[in-house]
Structures are given as structure tokens and as C-alpha cells.
Amino acid sequence: MEKEFLKLFELFIAASVINNFVFTRFLGLCIFFGVSKKMETAIGMSITFTAVMVISAALSWLVFFYIMIPLEITFLKIVIFIGIVAAFVQASDTIMRKISPGLYYKLGVYLALIATNCIIIAVPLINAGEKHTFIESLVFGLGSGIGFGLALTIMASIREKLELADVPRPFRGMPIAWVTTALIALAFTGFSGLITL
Amino acid sequence: MSHQHQEKVSYWALVKNGIIKENTIFRLVISLCPAIAVTNSVKNGFLLGAAVVFVQAMVNSTVALLRNFIHPRIRIPIFMLIISGWVTVVDMLMAAYARSTYKEIGLYIQIIVAFASILARAEVFASKNKVGASFFDGLGSGLGFLVALVTISFFRELLGKGTLIGYTIVPVKPMLIMILPAGGFLVTGLLMGFFNWIDMRFYGGKGAGGAGGH
Numbered sequence: 402m403e404k405e406f407l408k409l410f411e412l413f414i415a416a417s418v419i420n421n422f423v424f425t426r427f428l429g430l431c432i433f434f435g436v437s438k439k440m441e442t443a444i445g446m447s448i449t450f451t452a453v454m455v456i457s458a459a460l461s462w463l464v465f466f467y468i469m470i471p472l473e474i475t476f477l478k479i480v481i482f483i484g485i486v487a488a489f490v491q492a493s494d495t496i497m498r499k500i501s502p503g504l505y506y507k508l509g510v511y512l513a514l515i516a517t518n519c520i521i522i523a524v525p526l527i528n529a530g531e532k533h534t535f536i537e538s539l540v541f542g543l544g545s546g547i548g549f550g551l552a553l554t555i556m557a558s559i560r561e562k563l564e565l566a567d568v569p570r571p572f573r574g575m576p577i578a579w580v581t582t583a584l585i586a587l588a589f590t591g592f593s594g595l596i597t598l
Numbered sequence: 599m600s601h602q603h604q605e606k607v608s609y610w611a612l613v614k615n616g617i618i619k620e621n622t623i624f625r626l627v628i629s630l631c632p633a634i635a636v637t638n639s640v641k642n643g644f645l646l647g648a649a650v651v652f653v654q655a656m657v658n659s660t661v662a663l664l665r666n667f668i669h670p671r672i673r674i675p676i677f678m679l680i681i682s683g684w685v686t687v688v689d690m691l692m693a694a695y696a697r698s699t700y701k702e703i704g705l706y707i708q709i710i711v712a713f714a715s716i717l718a719r720a721e722v723f724a725s726k727n728k729v730g731a732s733f734f735d736g737l738g739s740g741l742g743f744l745v746a747l748v749t750i751s752f753f754r755e756l757l758g759k760g761t762l763i764g765y766t767i768v769p770v771k772p773m774l775i776m777i778l779p780a781g782g783f784l785v786t787g788l789l790m791g792f793f794n795w796i797d798m799r800f801y802g803g804k805g806a807g808g809a810g811g812h
Contacts, residue, residue, distance in 0.1 A: 424779055425779050426635065427631050427632075427633075427634040427635040427779065427782065428631050428635070428709070429631065430630040430631045430634070431628060431629070431630055431631070431714065434627075434630070476686070476690070477686070479682050479685055479686050479689065479708050479711050480679065480682040480683065480686060483678060483682050483711055483712070484678075484679075484682075487675070487678065518712065519631050519709045519712040519713075521712075522708075522709065522711065522712050523705065523709060526705065526708055526709075527705070530705075569791075570798065571791050571792075571794035571795035571798055572787075572791040572794070575627055575787075575790055576787045576788070576790040576791035576794065577787070577791075578787070579783050579784070579786050579787025579790060580783070580784060580787040580788065580791075582783045582787075583780045583781070583782075583783035583784035583787060584780070586778075586779045586780040586783055587775070587778070587780040589779075590778060590779070590780065
């Protein structure tokens with residue numbers, strides 16, 4: 402039992418910090434650069450993202466192991482996973498608008514953006530590829546979501562300061578954001594020796 | 599005859615537009631994830647770029663072919679279906695014929711399905727144009743992507759390993775940082791700044807600030 406828990410904890414740390422999706426796997430960069438201009442949007446995005454991540458990891462695990470493997474249609478996993486994620490995001494968009502307009506007003510805009518994020522499709526694919534158990538899939542999804550949130554908030558707090566800096570003209574906007582990310586990524590490589598899996 | 603000639607010119611213009619004016623990575627700043635993920639060697643960058651060229655051209659052709667049968671309200675899911683179908687084809691081809699590379703970049707091949715650039719070309723161009731033009735538009739957009747990936751991986755492999763396509767070029771101790779994740783961000787950022795500088799200095803442009811998107 403304790404060993405089990407330790408393994409899950411390792412998976413969580415690995416997914417969130419060591420193999421951070423943004424800094425070492427380079428996924429979700431588009432949203433990462435898109436919404437990291439302000440702290441407020443970054444936090445809103447992180448919360449929505451983590452929730453969607455965990456739920457879609459669970460959904461696609463269930464579909465993968467109870468429908469796709471028995472029917473032997475695992476070769477269709479790309480088509481099916483993107484369908485699940487898109488349908489889930491669309492559904493939660495509609496449900497949230499009906500049930501909780503206040504929450505929708507705050508976080509709804511991020512939902513639309515998430516539908517086209519590559520982390521959201523990468524997590525089910527990795528879960529399926531590594532043959533994670535149900536709990537492991539959930540933990541992996543949670544770790545990925547929190548890791549992404551961590552990256553977003555770090556970046557947002559730096560970029561708010563960067564607005565005031567005197568950057569050479571060709572480098573304003575995107576290029577300097579990339580160079581900044583390079584430095585953060587360099588710091589994150591320090592985590593790579595933390596746990597040896 | 600003259601009509602044919604004219605068409606040829608416009609096809610070339612479509613391809614050029616995709617490579618230079620609307621370069622996915624450096625000008626539009628979308629579909630960035632693979633720009634770093636697979637560019638630690640020229641070979642990987644080239645293979646992913648080639649996969650994207652194929653998928654983009656085929657998706658555009660398919661969408662153009664079916665454009666009169668797709669109801670506008672459900673077009674996005676249909677486009678996604680077409681894209682994921684072609685991505686699955688590439689994925690299986692790679693898994694069968696390029697095993698060692700597939701082990702390294704397989705995940706990113708599958709992720710092509712979520713590239714905004716592919717959906718964007720299908721939506722903006724292929725759903726309104728003929729098959730031939732759409733094919734060349736897709737080809738140009740894909741080639742622009744390929745060129746960007748090869749450029750980035752050229753610098754990263756040369757500086758990070760001292761090699762090009764596996765052959766040793768610089769026998770001195772290379773800069774390890776360039777093949778680390780951080781190097782990818784650094785090289786892409788610097789190249790983007792450099793192209794902005796050229797644009798401002800010689801063409802009077804404002805530079806691609808790039809809103810960033812998927």
C-alpha cells in the first residue's frame with residue numbers, strides 16, 4: 402500500500418516538475434505563450450486546464466480499456482481521443498453556461514482555447530502507450546495539469562515585469578518571451594536528477 | 599495554353615506565400631510545439647517536416663474535394679476527422695518504415711492532429727477553393743514549416759553536437775545547452791528576433807509580434 406502510494410507520488414512529481422510538459426516535452430506552447438501575459442488569465446487558465454486534464458484522462462482511459470482494447474481498434478486511438486476530448490470540452494462548455502454562468506464568465510473563454518491544445522491529446526496517448534492503470538492515469542493527468550499551471554504562473558509573473566524592460570525593438574513580444582523561456586527551462590533541467598524512475 | 603501558364607504561376611505564388619510570407623513558425627507563430635521538440639537533429643526535424651507537408655497537402659485536397667458536401671455548421675468536426683485520418687496514415691507508415699526515428703518522434707507525429715496550422719489552412723483556404731489550388735496551398739504551408747524546422751535544427755545540431763545529419767563538422771567540444779530543451783527555445787527566439795530585424799531593417803515591416811496561438 403505504502404509502496405503503491407510512493408509510486409504514485411513519484412509519477413506525480415515526474416509529470417509536474419521533472420518532465421514538465423512545457424519545459425522538457427515542449428507541448429502546449431501555443432497556449433503557454435498566448436495566455437502568459439497577465440497573472441490573472443494565467444491562473445484562470447491553470448485551474449480550467451487542470452480540471453479538463455484530469456477528467457479527459459479518466460474518460461479516455463475508460464474508453465481505451467473497456468471499448469477499444471476489447472474491439473481491437475487501438476490503431477484508431479488518435480481519431481478517438483481527439484473526438485473524446487473535443488466532445489468533452491464542448492459539452493462542459495454548454496453545461497457550465499447553463500448551470501453556473503458566473504463561473505462560465507470567468508473561465509469559459511479558456512475552455513474554447515483548451516480544445517486545440519496538444520497536451521490534452523498527448524496525455525491520453527501517453528497513458529495508453531505506457532499502459533498506466535486508472536489511478537495512475539488520473540495522477541498523471543493531475544501532475545501534467547499542475548505542471549502546466551506552474552509554468553504559466555512563473556512565466557506570467559516574469560512577463561509582467563518584462564513589459565517595463567527596455568528590449569531591443571526586433572526582440573519585443575515573442576522573441577524575448579522565447580529567450581526568457583529558455584532560461585526557465587535551463588533552471589528546470591536542475592530537477593532532472595530529483596527522482597530516478 | 600496561356601491559361602495553363604497563368605495557373606502555374608499562381609500555384610507557385612501559393613507555394614511561395616506559404617514558405618515565406620506566411621511561414622507558420624516564424625511569421626504566424628503557431629504550431630510551435632514541434633519546433634523545439636524534434637529539432638535537436640536535422641534528420642528528426644526534416645522527417646517531422648515531411649510528415650507535415652504530406653498531411654497538410656492531403657488534408658487540403660480532401661477538404662477541397664468534399665467542400666460542397668460538408669454542411670457549414672458541422673465543418674470543424676469533419677475537418678478534425680479528415681486530419682486525424684491522414685495523421686493515422688502517416689503514423690502507421692512511420693511506425694512501419696522508420697522505426698528508430700519513430701521511437702524518438704512518434705508522439706509528435708501523432709500530435710500533428712492538433713496543429714492549428716493544418717486546421718487553419720483547411721478552414722481558410724481549402725474549404726473555398728478548387729482541389730489543385732488547395733493542394734499547392736497545403737504544399738506551400740507544409741514546406742514553410744519544413745524549412746523552419748530544418749533551419750532551427752541546423753543551428754541546434756551544429757552548435758550542440760558539432761555535427762550535421764550525423765557527420766562531424768566541428769571537432770571542438772560542442773555547447774551542450776543547444777541540444778537541451780533550453781537550447782530549442784533560445785535558438786527559436788533568436789532566429790525569430792533575427793528575422794524581425796531583417797524585416798524592419800530592409801523591408802520596413804513592423805515585425806511579427808505574433809499573438810501566439812496553437
